[in-house]
Amino acid sequence: MKKIAVMVAFVVSAGMLVSCGQGNASSKVKKENLEKAEKRDSSIGLGAPVISFDKEEFDFGTVNEGEVVKTTFVVTNTGKSDLIITNAQASCGCTVPEWPKEAIAPGKTGNIKVSFNTNGRVNKQSKSITLTTNTEKGREIIKISGMVTPKNNNS
Incomplete structure (x- = not known):
């Protein structure tokens, strides 16, 4: 009796595993998502936007702890279709980027403003901002990057 129960459980389990693979995966793809992907991919091959920077790195020199350092990176779309920056993620919470939310047309520019709060960040500092774009x-x-001089705590 115990053997039969084990065999039945095995057969049922095997049947469930096999049935999970049933169905055509391509039938689950939404037509609208496919059209969006085709439009996106076609722009990559035929004149994708190209992002150019006035500078890719900014050295703020030496500042005192507690100062907020600010700079602006000017980006130019040197490609043939609209440039879209969907996100700008800093490597640290002390660094805050602001980026253009609207598309940047070919030949036009946009500003990425970056502020870095040096409070609690001393000595050599290097922060990166990763831009997510529709470039290739x-x-x-x-x-x-730069050097942050610690506050004098003796006063």
């Missing part, structure tokens, strides 16, 4: 690479990185 998909990601671009800009950097800021």
Whole structure:
């Protein structure tokens, strides 16, 4: 009796595993998502946007702890279709990027403003901002760096 119960459990389990693979995966693809992907991919091959920077790194020199360092990176779309920056992610919470939310047309520019709060960050500092874009690479990185002099705690 015990053998029969084990065999039945095995057969049922095997049947469930086999049935999970049933169905055509391509039937689950939404037509609208496929059309969006085709449109996106066609722009990559035929004149994708190209992002150019006035600078890719900014050295803020030496500053005192507690100062907020600010800079602006000017980006130019040197490609043939609209440049879209969907996200700008800093490597640290002390660095805050602001980027254009609207598309940058070919030949036009946009500003990426970056502020770095040096409070609690001393000595050599290097921060990166990763841009998620619709360029062929998909990601671009800009950097800021410099030296932060600690506060004098003896006063």
